[in-house]
Amino acid sequence: MYTNALLTDLYQLTMMQGLFFEGKHNQPCVFDRYYRTNPFKGGYTVVAGLEHLIDYVQNMHFSDDDIYYLKSTNLFKESFLDYLKDMHFTGDIYAMPEGTVAFPQEVLLRIHTTKDESLLLETAMSMIMNHESLIATKARRVRTVAGNDTLMEFGLRRAQGMSAGVYGARSAMIGGFNGTSNVLSGAKFGMPILGTMAHSWIMSFPSELEAFHAYIRQYPNNLILLADTYNTLKQGVPDAITVFQEMKDAGTLPKKFGIRLDSGDLAYLSKEAKKMFDAAGFPDVIISASNDLDEFLISELKLQGCAINSWGVGTHLITAEDSPSLGGVFKLVGQYDGDVFVPKIKMSDNAEKISNPGIKNVYRIYDRESKKMKADIIALEGEKFPTIKNLQLVSDKTPWRSRVIYANSFDVCPMLQPIFQKGKLVYHKPTLAAICDYADEQIQTLWPEYLRLVNPEEMWVQRSSKLSKLRNKILQEESAKFM
Known part of the structure; x- marks a missing residue:
């Protein structure tokens, strides 16, 4: 019987084999999943599909029939196919819970594992969460x-x-x-x-x-x-x-x-x-x-x-008739050379396609009195935003625009939660009723202008200063190679 391990694109498997013979398949790395544009020309996206993804990850393995089929294609060598027989997920996954309201460029899901496991996960994970978030x-x-x-x-x-x-x-x-x-x-x-x-x-x-x-x-x-x-x-x-x-x-x-x-x-x-x-x-x-x-x-x-x-x-x-796909992407943001973590960036002639390097989280800023969202900050994991100090926000897109959120007027919430640790599920899956209640609570934290069907307001989402400095440093180093 074929399994969902084959629910992937061919190039994922050929890259896995290539890395296997190059000795890079077990290299620890970090991938981010995010999207670039809200669907339906709207002001937000509702995260969904995590429970489906958990089921997929827990059951990810290659059956004898899978191996036999891959062998019949004449694309894969015997030693690599032998390696696949015992493959299963061994890494860490962090994600925004289902029902969370999210915005473009934010890390919705972060995977820490080996190169080959990341590649095998990419297609099915993207399909599951892109589709279900779109319908939600x-x-x-x-x-x-x-x-x-x-x-x-x-x-x-x-x-x-x-x-x-x-x-x-x-x-x-x-x-x-x-x-x-x-x-x-x-x-x-x-x-x-x-x-x-x-x-x-x-x-x-x-x-x-x-x-x-x-x-x-x-x-x-x-x-x-x-x-x-x-x-x-x-x-x-x-x-x-x-x-x-x-x-x-x-x-x-x-x-x-x-x-x-x-x-x-x-x-x-x-x-x-x-x-x-x-x-x-x-x-x-x-x-x-x-x-x-x-x-x-x-x-x-x-x-x-x-x-x-x-x-x-x-x-x-x-069918999500007027916006039939969510353009979620999955990008390598860093890898380990020995014990040293090396941030990675995907460059592009299209500025919006340049990725954010490093291990990151999303920190949501809530107005303490109204409980409404004020802004989101994409920051390096572990950064602190003390509520006893003024928070200065500067727009990435328009750096001449800034705003101050005054001390003791806001709360900060990290949005990514641990789902898997060393291959083991550590997340307590909520009931669907609890997810629906949480989704209702999340939407109540949006001001009405973000809910407009036409021309909604755009949520203030920015990189932290530390992340921006890291990003610019890597961009300059990479650009210098072509001078």
């Missing part, structure tokens, strides 16, 4: 405009594969959704599963009213009726009112009941339906909507005064 971020944008309305993830049938659908549903929960239609995700992750009925149910009976009656007989406590199969206002809503009244008279009407709209002018139909339900004595009715929704359409519908209080969001969420 999209979901949070939807939650931002939906307020306290119910949000249901409906994207499985439009997902780009099983893994995208299953883990995308989990990521949507981290982003603020209430549940999913995806039964497998519900089983794997303990998520609430939600759903109503399809138009085919309605069309399976001689009339819509009979279809409603049949559904109520089977599911009297899951009472959301699909009301747009034939004519929403002339038939669907009146038929729903009929069955709701019958149940009310019989004393069997549940606390939660309502309709779903899946087509037409959702603003107009929901407002007219609400008038009809109010007139019939059902002011607490749920009006749910689906049909290619995203954060922009939900925002527009709310501006138009729609009466919708429950949303099923599918295609545009699960």
Whole structure:
């Protein structure tokens, strides 16, 4: 049986073999994972995928079938394949917890291990965390405009594969959704599963009213009726009112009941339906909507005064339709020559692609009174920012801009937590419910201007002075080689 050890790009394995025969495969090194631009032209990214990554790392090994396949390619030598048979992760990983709000250039994950283990991890790790962070971020944008309305993830049938659908549903929960239609995700992750009925149910009976009656007989406590199969206002809503009244008279009407709209002018139909339900004595009715929704359409519908209080969001969420990838990268930031750590930098003609060298952490500055974020500092591991002194911030992009955060007005929080130490998991994996609560708390630390869908404010993120000096020193030394 093939394992996920083969879930990598060919060049990772060929580089591993090359380093093996060069005697560099076991060289200790440090890699950073970060991204360069927020997705959806937004003001932040929500970190997700860590639990999936942990599972991958814990089960990373090569099976006999893996080795046999690699041998059949005629690209790999016997001694290297023998070496792979016993390979497993032996290093350290530090990461921002799932649900953390992050920003471009920040270290989201840091790996201390050998060159070959780092290379083997890169592709799968990037795929997992790029995708799941992308969906969590999209979901949070939807939650931002939906307020306290119910949000249901409906994207499985439009997902780009099983893994995208299953883990995308989990990521949507981290982003603020209430549940999913995806039964497998519900089983794997303990998520609430939600759903109503399809138009085919309605069309399976001689009339819509009979279809409603049949559904109520089977599911009297899951009472959301699909009301747009034939004519929403002339038939669907009146038929729903009929069955709701019958149940009310019989004393069997549940606390939660309502309709779903899946087509037409959702603003107009929901407002007219609400008038009809109010007139019939059902002011607490749920009006749910689906049909290619995203954060922009939900925002527009709310501006138009729609009466919708429950949303099923599918295609545009699960595919991250308007920003289908998160450009996360994985860069070597240092390696050991004997006992000496040597910082490394990736240079480029594109300034934004020049990496930050050295072993780093992200230090988040919170306003002590409001508990809101003030700034993030990318700094060398172990740097201190005492709260009893004024904190001077100078913008990397515009060094003529600066600001002072006054002493005793702020708190400092290092954002990376140890996940693996010497190959052993040391991180206590929180429940999904705890992750969702933490994600909600994180988003509350952002000022409203960072949550705008269009042209959001940019969080103040800068390098520490020590990191900047190290970076400039290495850049000058490397540049001098070409003079």
